[in-house]
Amino acid sequence: MKYKSTRGKVSNIGFIDAFMMGLADDGGLLVPDTIPQLPEETLKAWQELSYQELVMEIFSYFxxxxxxxxxxxxxxxxxxxxFRxxxxTPVRRINDELYLLELFHGPTFAFKDIALQFIGQFYSYVAEKRGVKIHILGATSGDTGASAIQGVRGKDGIKICILFPTGKxxxxxxxxxxxxxxxxxxNLSVDGNFDDCQRMIKELFADLDFKSANHLAAINSINFVRILAQTVxxxxxYFQVAKANGGKIGKVNFSVPTGNFGDIFAGYLAKRMGLPVGKLILATNENNILERFIQEGVYMPGDFRITYSPSMDxxxxxxxxxxxxxxxxxDAALVERLMAQFKSEGEISISEEALRKVQAEFAAHGVDGQECLDTISDFQTKYGYLLDPHTACGVAAVQQCADEGEVTVSLATAHPAKFDEAIRLCGIEQSFPAEITALFDKPQRQVHVEGKLEDVVRELEKFYNA
Known part of the structure; x- marks a missing residue:
């Protein structure tokens, strides 16, 4: 298995080199040469594996x-x-048609821990084996930063800088x-929104001289290894739901709260590998560029909105x-042309034929603020289960997109204690885990910068050269 760029000018890259490259040197994203096709016998053999054993089996293909x-x-x-x-990643049965996949049992109570705990170990492994400095650079809309920091804090040979939008x-x-x-x-607190932070990250990785001189490594989901870890x-x-149904289960839908398309792309990869996935339901909030793409075939940013589900803003x-x-x-050449068009014009449209393919694989629902809060309240009343606002978007999307009789797994991406601002608006008082309560008594350390690339570069060079 080798890796290549979506823009066609980088190819034949090994697994560790692809991991270290992060963003491809031609500005594209790295993908495997081929997607392995798993026979039914393999899937059947995997059903009794532990989570850790399953990681080993899936990674062996890549x-x-x-x-x-x-x-x-x-x-x-x-x-x-x-993990607690x-x-x-336990699966909780809600009723005959709905299951929740709990992804918040890691150190920072969010789904990002599942990939980033492994990536932290992997960067430490590479730093030791190759004797290199590794300077991790990433942007976060909330959860990636904390998970990445927990994965590499205090590790020799590694420094990490995270950009996050001030107050968002x-x-x-x-x-x-x-x-x-x-x-x-x-930690750099940056004036602007997540898209501003991510744009600067991509610009710095695209500057190959700066990337090389400063030993940059990617922690965001531009790094394919993060996608692979989430595919598991x-x-x-699927295997837990199958076992809960006596092994007799056909296709299963997955509803995924997503803003960056990384988590749901991991589900798409699993489906392409042969997992019997029905609909991939894309749940988003008022920042619904992805919903519009799936419904209309137009990819165009709208006005940025602050919501109750900030990780999807x-x-x-x-x-x-x-x-x-x-x-x-x-078609790498076409992708390169379209991404250049997006950069210059801010919009991409795909053909009717391509849109039919999209709609055969995905459904989508953009959840507004009141619908999110109502879902939290209704679910607590009906099932005694407290959803965080991102998970609530996923559940609301199931109600809109799944047909009666279909089995759907909705991804529970964070513990509700991380978003008490929204929970309190529902009139619900929750008890915090001790690890989260303790945070409020600790001193903070961060650097505030304006949303300018030169300000970020200045702080990075000071940090890397210290």
Whole structure:
């Protein structure tokens, strides 16, 4: 297995080099040469595996033998040893047609932990094996930053800088990042929104001289290994639902709260590998560029809105280009032209034929603020289960997009304690986990910068050269 760029000018890249490259050197995103096709017998054999064993099996198709099995196993075991549930991503049955995949049992109570705990181990492994400095640079709409920091804080040979939009993440999300006191961590609070932060990250990775001189490495889902790590829990969830139904289950829908298209692209990859997935239901909020694309075939940012689900307050989805590549039959030249058009004109439209392919694979629903809060309240009353606002968007999308009789797994992407601002608006008082309560008594450490690239570069160079 080798890796290539969606824009066609980078190819034949090994697994570790693809991991270290992050964003492809031609500005595209790295994807595997081929997507492995899993026979039914393999899926059946995997049904009784533990989460960690399943990681090993799926990764074996993508690592090209570059990591000795025992060394990979040690990283996998270390990555998930800190999770609060022994299943890592347990599945909760709500009724005959709805299950919740709980992805919030890691150190920062969010789904990003599942990939980023592993990536932290992997960066430490590469730094030691290759004897290199690694400077991780990422942007966050709330959860990626905290998860990434927890994955690499205090590790030798690694520094991490996270950009986040000032005042546009929840208080708990901010505290999870800024109360970390390790010297290898820098938090930059940036004037603007997440899209501004992500745009600067991509510009810095596209500057190959700056990238090389400063040993930049990617933590955002532009890094394919993050997508791969998230693909695992789609398989795991399907197998748990199948077992709950006596092994007799056909296709299963997945509803995914997403703003950056990374988590749902992981589900798309699982489906392409052969997992019996029905609809991939894309749940978003008022920042609904992705809903419009799926319904109309037009990809165009609208007005940015602050919502109750801040991790999805994104207009330009970093992973959209990966899906565009596949829906356009892997035509890298066309992808490159369209992405150049998007950069110059701010809009992409696809053909009617391509749109039919999109709509055969995806459904979408944009959840407004009141609908999100009503879903939290109604679900608590009916099932005694408290949803965070992102998970509530996923559940609301199921109600709109799944047909009667279909089985759907909705991804529960964060613990509700991370978003108490929204929960309190529903008239619900919740008790916080001790780990989150403790954050409010800790000192914060962050640097505030204006939303200008030169200001970010100045702070990065000071941090990297310290």
């Amino acid at each position: 690592t090209n033998g570059e990591i000795p099995e025992e060394e990979l196993r040690a990283m996998v075991q270390a990555s998930y040893s800190t 549930d022994p299943e890592v 993440v929840s208080k708990v999300q901010e505290l999870q990042m800024t109360t970390v006191q390790d010297d290898n961590v820098l 829990y789609y398989f795991y969830a 994104i207009q330009v989805a970093s992973n959209f280009e990966r899906y565009l590549y596949y829906v356009l039959d892997e």
